[in-house]
Amino acid sequence: MDYQIKASSMAHDDATIHIKESNIDFGTTPKTADSLPNPAELFLGSFAACMLKNVERFSTMMRFSYTKTTLEVKATRLENPPRMDNIEYSLTIYSDDDKLNTALLKKNIEKFGTIYNTVKLSCSISGTIKTVPNV
Structure with a gap:
């Protein structure tokens, strides 16, 4: 592509x-x-878009349902040379579906996310995925 x-x-x-x-x-x-937004925030937005697209993609493949997701992404910028050094994320999925396996979803996002894997080559990424019951 x-x-x-x-x-x-x-x-x-x-x-x-x-x-x-x-x-x-x-x-x-x-x-x-x-x-x-500045360029660094757009960069993080692209990273977030990749993750959220994959939640949608894998909800079909893994056969789980959800009503919404929220994602917070934070990064540390180093000065010399200017670059992102560490990205941390917290993904929350609103779902009552027992079939939602967050560990497998995290593994799939980390393995198949295009932006995720591109970024991973240049800085560390860590994060969590949690579920919250639908309100």
């Missing part, structure tokens, strides 16, 4: 990523540092 995106920016202004029919604005200037 091959992927392609486009991005654009104007001098002294913020930027936009163009993906299919979506436009994602992101900050490149100090004036939007508190309101738009």
Whole structure:
């Protein structure tokens, strides 16, 4: 599979990523540092998107049901050279399904996640998956 995106920016202004029919604005200037995602946050967003896509994918393959998921991702940035050093995540799945095997789901996400495996080559990743009964 091959992927392609486009991005654009104007001098002294913020930027936009163009993906299919979506436009994602992101900050490149100090004036939007508190309101738009920065490149590091978009990177973590891509990591999160990979995990959540795989929850959906494996819910079909592993035959479990859920109503929603929440995911918190934190990272440590090192200065020299600038890079992400450690990513920690906490995935919560809202489900009453006894067939949901979180250990197997975690193993599958770690084995088959494209972004997960790409990131794993350059920094450590640790995390937890827990279930919460549907409310």
